[in-house]
Amino acid sequence: MNRRPWVLGVVVALVFLFLYAPIAWLAIASFNSSRSLSRISGFSLQWYAELADDTRVFASLQLTLQLALASAVISTVIGTLAAFGLRRAFPGRALWTVLLSLPLVVPEVVMGVAMLGFFVKLAGVPLGFGALLCAHVAFSLSFVVVVVRSRVSGMDVRMEEAAADLGASPFVAFRTVTLPLVAPAVAAGAAFAFLLSFDDVVISSYLTGVGSTTLPVFVYAQASKRGISPEVVALSTLMVTATALLLIIGVVFASWRARRAGSVARLA
């Protein structure tokens, strides 16, 4: 097709504008000399300076990162296994899909209060990191299964059969054929799980204990008292910048590797 999709291009550009406008505004406001987010009155670095001195923010950021990482690892591993379990039809598969769709369809607030009631009733489990991890894996798992399963079910079984015919053991076939095919979906699922945990306010807000406040909950508590602090805006700006930089490095590195692989292939 040689019709140029310029209408689509304009729409996509507008959607990107919609996605980035608030972030750009946050970045500008983080250099504001007053506390206001809506009126820019001058340039200053004071919020970054205050952020650097704030140990509470860093403690909760560290906890949030650890939690998101642990939750992503656990839910990716057991979620990927489950996605493979659902690959072929077997009696009871429909029941499993209903169970797995529950975390997707039960509203967060219901899950939050349910977990609060559960952990408090157990009493033996103090609220805090453990409770947060259990809950975060529970609500991330299904997302991993959805993403990985969509790839697994679209996969050609004949590829693995061919590997087996060529003498590969089940393990070798899995490692050299199946895994590379599903790897992008597993990575996407892991990123999804990380993001879900990292950004969760609702469920976490019911489960944080003393000394285990995640960053979103810390910000929420602060924000509902006296509005969002410019320090948090500065931190958000730093986080987005860091992610963007990592992404750019990743893309540059990947294209460099592709080009090198290409030149090696030409030599051979």
Next chain:
Amino acid sequence: MFRRWLKANALLAPTGVWLGFFLIAPLVVVVEFSFATRHTGVARAVLPWTVQAYRTALDPAFLPIFGRTLLYAGATTLACLLLGFPLAWFIARYGGRYRTALLAAVLIPFWSSYLARIYAWKALLDGEGLVNTVFGWVGLDRDGGFLLTDGAVVLGLTYGFLPFMVLPLYVACERFDMRLVEASYDLGHGRVSTFFRVVLPGVMSGVLAGSLLVLVPAAGDFVTPKLLGGVDQSTFGSVIDDQFRGGNNWPLGSAMAVLLLVLVVFVLVLRGRRGEDVL
């Protein structure tokens, strides 16, 4: 056959155990609380059992809140579809070797805190905010800005849940065989007819998955309505939250949570077997 059953269940077992302990058991606890008389300081259900909490929850006074919640969730899902589809389609079809980078560019804004993003909107929609100023140039500004309106809440929810729509849609668009579009043009279909007869059915699994992933979190969210809306924008989620945090009426909050669950189960049953390919 039995071996296959055994293998599948062995792979699913860790997930089953985790969800059994940390999803099903808590939901059972909520049902228990919902029939309790009141809750004590240590949050134990107090006998005798009663349905008083359900009577209070089904009071007509709560009906508008329930309706508003569904309206917000529906409008958010629709808005996410309208914004997310062009994006997913563009990346899958024209992204080329920048696909991953473009997809990541969609996700970058979501690495800042959810709350910070909502506050950014709060600042932008404020009476003296940028949106109101720009609208003022063409005479469309409002006194006090656009905060505390239904539109502000739906906008905030749409912004917050857009990635949940874009990712499954992108997966569906990427799997979609683009040659079908060419074939449809060659066979004399126009753009509109091609979209509804070829593209949409082809990416339907992504549309359904994305809608489900947006609809439910949007219905349960109480942070966005609380921060961008006012008293008139309170949702079922925010009422439940009030019972657990402020009001300390756990049985009432639990009863409302159970009612919301019943609704969810109803939707699942309606969806029935059609949902098989969604999850």
